Amino acid sequence: MLSKPKHFFTPAxxxxxxxxxxxxxxxxxxxxxxxxxxxxxxxxxxxxxxxxLHKEGMVIELGAGTGPVTxxxxxxxxxxxxxxxxxxxxxxxxxxxxxxxxxxILRADVIDLADLLAERGITExxxxxxxxxxxxxxxxxxxxxxxxxxxxISKGGVLIQFTxxxxxxxxxxxxxxxxxxxxxxxxxISNLPPAHVWVYKRDRRIKPRK
Numbered sequence: 336m337l338s339k340p341k342h343f344f345t346p347a348x349x350x351x352x353x354x355x356x357x358x359x360x361x362x363x364x365x366x367x368x369x370x371x372x373x374x375x376x377x378x379x380x381x382x383x384x385x386x387x388l389h390k391e392g393m394v395i396e397l398g399a400g401t402g403p404v405t406x407x408x409x410x411x412x413x414x415x416x417x418x419x420x421x422x423x424x425x426x427x428x429x430x431x432x433x434x435x436x437x438x439x440i441l442r443a444d445v446i447d448l449a450d451l452l453a454e455r456g457i458t459e460x461x462x463x464x465x466x467x468x469x470x471x472x473x474x475x476x477x478x479x480x481x482x483x484x485x486x487x488i489s490k491g492g493v494l495i496q497f498t499x500x501x502x503x504x505x506x507x508x509x510x511x512x513x514x515x516x517x518x519x520x521x522x523x524i525s526n527l528p529p530a531h532v533w534v535y536k537r538d539r540r541i542k543p544r545k
Contacts, residue, residue, distance in 0.1 A: 392459035
């Protein structure tokens with residue numbers, strides 16, 4: 336069994352230590368942060384377990400916050416060179432750089448995901464792992480982000496998204512236009528608040544519009 340790649344990140348701050356910074360970020364931009372506390376270890380690990388590392392391609396993490404999912408991805412043996420982390424909030428970005436100094440971490444807008452991947456020569460994506468607060472976003476922004484994430488997994492990857500709501504965070508009436516289908520995989524009752532993990536895949540029965 337492979338050993339955990341502990342040398343790729345510094346010792347973790349616990350959730351209580353991270354909570355004040357996360358709350359401050361949420362107060363500055365509640366529609367972008369979407370929660371007042373970092374994801375629990377249970378939720379982060381449940382998301383990481385949805386990735387099949389036998390598939391080729393990069394793992395793209397969106398909305399990393401203070402890094403609980405980032406850490407879970409590394410502990411699940413996602414190779415650091417296959418991980419690209421994206422966070423928009425500057426203070427949370429500083430935390431990520433301090434805790435994961437060797438990782439490829441970007442400050443960027445997820446709407447520009449296609450351009451970001453193209454600029455880095457990333458043509459194959461194993462998984463998009465999102466902690467973005469889709470349900471609290473304005474509809475126009477949310478629609479663009481959903482489209483960007485769905486397009487990134489066009490070659491057989493998966494989109495992993497958590498939500499606090501009982502329904503799909505990507506509306507089912509959007510699945511056909513995005514050419515995806517989804518399934519709720521886990522319910523983490525110990526998270527605060529309890530959270531659902533959804534996994535979306537490309538629906539190959541739906542042909543792209545010409």
